[in-house]
Amino acid sequence: MTGDGRGGDPRTAAASGNGVTAPVSPVPAAAGNGAAAAPPGLPAPEFSILGAEHIPHCAAPTLLFTGNVSETSGREVYAIALTAQVMIDPARRTYDDATRAKLVELFGEPERWGATTHSFLWA
Numbered sequence: 478m479t480g481d482g483r484g485g486d487p488r489t490a491a492a493s494g495n496g497v498t499a500p501v502s503p504v505p506a507a508a509g510n511g512a513a514a515a516p517p518g519l520p521a522p523e524f525s526i527l528g529a530e531h532i533p534h535c536a537a538p539t540l541l542f543t544g545n546v547s548e549t550s551g552r553e554v555y556a557i558a559l560t561a562q563v564m565i566d567p568a569r570r571t572y573d574d575a576t577r578a579k580l581v582e583l584f585g586e587p588e589r590w591g592a593t594t595h596s597f598l599w600a
Contacts, residue, residue, distance in 0.1 A: 520554055522546050538599075568594040 525545045532539040540563070548554050568590065572580065577587055584593045 520548050520552050521550065522548050522554060522557060524559075563599045564596055565599050566596040568596075 523546070525547075526542055527545055528543040530541050532541055542561070546554065546557060546559075567580075567584070581587070584590050
């Protein structure tokens with residue numbers, strides 16, 4: 478079960494709507510961000526992303542993340558407020574020929590991608 482009631486293995490995520498699933502490793506949200514430990518007596522929740530998939534046929538590009546929140550001290554957490562940001566870094570990945578052809582409209586000719594692909598925040 479993925480935590481959203483739809484079943485399936487929570488360690489996989491659908492990729493680009495092409496029916497292919499790719500493994501997604503749970504990663505604690507606080508890893509590497511310099512977050513300080515919670516003071517004694519306050520809950521210290523740990524977050525992990527179990528899966529990610531796109532939602533087809535939406536008015537705007539939409540992603541669904543399946544996550545998990547745990548409290549290691551055993552305290553009950555009744556509610557939590559969570560905000561997230563997604564940083565897209567298109568220059569760090571490789572693209573097959575079919576995808577490269579589709580990205581020409583967005584980034585220009587592949588020879589120029591060094592100058593035209595920059596990281597951006599998708600909010």
